[in-house]
Amino acid sequence: AQSVTQLGSHVSVSEGALVLLRCNYSSSVPPYLFWYVQYPNQGLQLLLKYTSAATLVKGINGFEAEFKKSETSFHLTKPSAHMSDAAEYFCAVTEGGYNKLIFGAGTRLAVHP
């Protein structure tokens, strides 16, 4: 069965610093991978997704993620953090041949001045 591990339940960065949120997956089939963001008291919004095309995926709000099969990783990055990036970030993988999502535990990103 597929699974997702997000290293670091809390990450804190300074405004303008690099954001790196880690995600590793386990999958017996070629994975489709997603990053979602959840702002306080809101639902989930898709940041980006990998569906076996380009390994470097660009998303909204300046985020991008790189699929590395050899490392079974799909880390999320942003060159320069903004205060508005403070939120909970979830990595997810689809299970099997269906689009049922399996979520990681989430990483809460704090951005301080």
Add this chain to the structure above:
Amino acid sequence: SAVISQKPSRDICQRGTSLTIQCQVDSQVTMMFWYRQQPGQSLTLIATANQGSEATYESGFVIDKFPISRPNLTFSTLTVSNMSPEDSSIYLCSVSGETRLDTQYFGPGTRLTVL
């Protein structure tokens, strides 16, 4: 992208009662799902809502506790039955096409507190 609304947005309920949550989409969709997000935790899939047939439940979730209806391609309900404080969570519906290539869109969630 689909626009999804949920009602109610939040509720406070007494132990032993039931609450029905509605999910409405602005266009016809193939797949509808219901997730639970317990306080401070990630999302767990409860079930897939199937139009015209019984929902498909994940391990640990049963129909008697979480009955689901899906009368058409734009609407679904989730009922949380005989509630206890452990049911206090955010319940989210999501929609997508039928393939893994299709993006899954989420509703704003229903925040449930059980006293």
